[in-house]
Amino acid sequence: MRLPQHGVPRDELFATIRERKSADADWEHKRTFSLIYPATAEVDEVLHEANNLYLYENALNPIRFPSLASMETEVVSMTAGMLNGPEGSGGTMTSGGTESIIMATKVARERAAEERGVTGGHVLVPRSAHPAFAKAAHYLGLGIRYIPLGDDFRADAAAAAGLVADDTVMMVGSAPGYPHGVIDPIADLAEIAAARGIAFHTDSCVGGFLLPFLEHRGVEVAPFDFRVPGVTSMSADVHKYGYCTKGASVVLHRDREMLRHQVFLYSDWPGGLYGSPAIAGARPAAPICAAWTVMNFLGEDGYVELAGRAYDTARAIIDHVEAHPDLHVWGEPAATVFAFGSESVDVMAVNDVLDDRGWNFDRQLDPAALHAMISPGHSEILDDLLADLDWAVANHGESRGVEARYS
Ligand SMILES: Cc1ncc(COP(=O)(O)O)c(C=O)c1O
Numbered sequence: 323m324r325l326p327q328h329g330v331p332r333d334e335l336f337a338t339i340r341e342r343k344s345a346d347a348d349w350e351h352k353r354t355f356s357l358i359y360p361a362t363a364e365v366d367e368v369l370h371e372a373n374n375l376y377l378y379e380n381a382l383n384p385i386r387f388p389s390l391a392s393m394e395t396e397v398v399s400m401t402a403g404m405l406n407g408p409e410g411s412g413g414t415m416t417s418g419g420t421e422s423i424i425m426a427t428k429v430a431r432e433r434a435a436e437e438r439g440v441t442g443g444h445v446l447v448p449r450s451a452h453p454a455f456a457k458a459a460h461y462l463g464l465g466i467r468y469i470p471l472g473d474d475f476r477a478d479a480a481a482a483a484g485l486v487a488d489d490t491v492m493m494v495g496s497a498p499g500y501p502h503g504v505i506d507p508i509a510d511l512a513e514i515a516a517a518r519g520i521a522f523h524t525d526s527c528v529g530g531f532l533l534p535f536l537e538h539r540g541v542e543v544a545p546f547d548f549r550v551p552g553v554t555s556m557s558a559d560v561h562k563y564g565y566c567t568k569g570a571s572v573v574l575h576r577d578r579e580m581l582r583h584q585v586f587l588y589s590d591w592p593g594g595l596y597g598s599p600a601i602a603g604a605r606p607a608a609p610i611c612a613a614w615t616v617m618n619f620l621g622e623d624g625y626v627e628l629a630g631r632a633y634d635t636a637r638a639i640i641d642h643v644e645a646h647p648d649l650h651v652w653g654e655p656a657a658t659v660f661a662f663g664s665e666s667v668d669v670m671a672v673n674d675v676l677d678d679r680g681w682n683f684d685r686q687l688d689p690a691a692l693h694a695m696i697s698p699g700h701s702e703i704l705d706d707l708l709a710d711l712d713w714a715v716a717n718h719g720e721s722r723g724v725e726a727r728y729s
Contacts, residue, residue, distance in 0.1 A: 347682045352703045354682040360699030361565040361628055365616060369567050372608070372615035379607035382598065390607050393614035400617055401558050401572040404534045405526070405547040412578025414599040415560075415570060415610055419527035420454040422557035422573035425584050425600050427458035429555065429575065430492035430521035432583035438519060443489035448477035448506050450499040452525060453728075464491055469511075475502040475653035479510035486514055496525040497533060497546035501686055501693070502652050503659030505529070505544045512552030521554045527571065528695070530558020532657050535629035538622070543656065548576055555580070560613040563658075563697075565620070565628070569609030573600075628698040632658045635704055636696035642708050648715050652691055661691035664715075671721040675714035681707065685726040 349358040376390070384391035398413050416422045427445060434440035444465030447455045451468075459466040467485055469477040477495060486493065493515040495506035508524055515522035524546055526533065533543045547556065553576065560570035575581065581599075589595045620628065636658040643649045643662045649669075651662045663669050673683055673692050684693040700707075 348680055349682075351680075352697075352699045353680050355694040355696070355700075356682075356684050359562055359565055359695070359697045361697065362699070365565050365619070368615055368619050369565075369612050372612040373567055374608075376607035376611040381605035381607045381610055382603060387607065390610050394610050397560065397570075397610065397613045397617060398572055398574070401530065401560075402548075402574050405530060405556055405558060405574065406549045407574055408548060408576065410578055411548065411574060411576050412581060413572055413574035414581070414584065415572055415613065416600045417569050417602055417606075417609070418561060418571045419452070419525075419557055419559045420457060421600050421602070422527065422559070422571040423452070423454040423523070423525065424458040424461060425573045426521075426523045426555040426557060426575075427455070427462055427464070427492060429580050429583040430523070431462055431464060433521055433580065434489075434491040436583075438488070440489050440491060443491040444487075445492045445494060446482065446485055446490050447494040448496060448499065450475060450477070450501045450504075450506075451494055451496055452500050452527070454527075455494060455525075475499075475504050477506040477511060479507045479514065482511055483514050486518060486520065488518075490515075490518070490520050492521040492523055494523050494525060495546075497529040497544075498656045498659055499525075500528065500659065502661050503655035503657060504653045505546055505656045508544065508546045508553065509550050512550050514552075515554075516552030522552045524550075524553050524556045527557050527559040528562055528659060529657060530556065530572070531560065531562065531564040531625065532629050532632070535622070535625045536633055536657055538626045539630050539633070541633065541657075548574075560617065561609070563629070563632070564613065564616065566613045566616050567609065569606055570613040631698040631701050632696050635698070635701045636660065636694075638704055639694065639696065639708070642711075646712070646715065649711075652689060658696040659694070661686055661693045663689050663691040667715055667718065668721050670724065671718040672711075672714045674722050674724065675718045676710060677724070679710050679714070681710065684728065685724065687726045 347354045379387050381390045394415050402411050444467050445459050446467050448469045449471050469482045472478045495508040495511045497505045512522040537543045556574045558572050560566040561568045586598045640651050648664050648666045651660050686693050
């Protein structure tokens with residue numbers, strides 16, 4: 323396509339956009355189970371207003387835009403409070419879970435070099451860890467080694483103890499992991515890391531804005547945050563269960579002094595000192611304002627209520643699946659993320675039928691499964707979903723061979 327010679331009238335443009343958008347996954351009717359985290363109509367309105375206020379500002383320069391600096395500081399501090407960050411902890415916002423993970427890995431790499439003389443080295447992550455760790459290792463010139471999973475789909479801590487080495491730069495556990503929604507044995511893994519002076523990252527990109535509020539509701543949650551002594555860094559995504567629009571995550575360090583390994587400072591050019599906390603240079607301002615706004619708008623009560631609604635909906639689906647003679651859930655999901663499979667029917671063929679009925683479940687391999695991340699908004703479609711799921715199991719044909727893909 324070439325740039326049009328003459329500008330296109332805006333009505334025509336927006337008609338084209340709407341037409342193209344009609345082919346996208348139908349998340350607005352709550353028929354999509356990953357990528358989007360529908361909360362409430364009120365949250366939606368608040369987010370529109372917050373985003374609109376900061377479409378043009380640039381968070382690269384906190385001195386020019388002190389409002390952004392203060393909002394970012396407060397988002398980081400509220401998140402650290404939720405995750406029991408001790409006195410002296412600190413962090414920054416980033417564009418998302420992946421960027422938070424890359425920055426935590428970078429800090430671990432510089433620490434390993436400074437404190438233990440490690441050059442090169444590798445990260446040691448559960449088999450179920452998000453691909454962001456492989457990406458981080460790739461970008462940062464590190465290797466990656468995998469901790470096998472136990473039968474419960476959690477990282478096998480005994481195996482990790484045998485795999486950790488002098489050039490392990492960082493160990494990782496997920497709370498919960500994306501594929502099966504289970505929480506790795508963070509306390510055991512972090513203890514192994516701490517005994518050798520190795521950084522340990524809890525990936526709570528999914529759980530950071532969910533698990534603290536489920537705990538408030540009395541749900542039993544395995545230790546995962548800074549209350550575990552060996553945890554040195556964490557990631558928590560406001561744009562997941564914080565219900566913010568995309569582009570908002572928080573990376574936290576137990577010791578805020580570690581930020582010196584994260585921030586890039588440079589002055590060897592005519593423009594003077596350039597300082598940047600993460601990968602992006604120019605940083606969108608809208609996600610910072612949106613994160614600050616939604617966190618203050620909901621407050622602890624609002625998050626507890628929404629986490630409860632998502633959890634109850636997820637439990638209703640999990641219980642239905644477990645009671646179904648042909649289906650079962652893999653492992654014991656800790657919160658609202660789970661994968662379900664079957665020994666008697668081909669779940670890929672079942673999903674073909676669900677696809678045709680307008681649902682959007684992701685497909686997974688080893689073991690074959692359909693994957694769901696449940697949000698508060700999914701409470702609205704619970705009955706329709708369960709009815710269609712039962713129908714699909716009873717009426718599916720041969721699998722069309724649709725590939726499992728996450729993105
Ligand atoms: C457990 C976990 N960690 C990290 C990420 C990466 O987050 P993002 O897609 O925001 O980069 C995800 C994304 O779903 C995730 O589920």
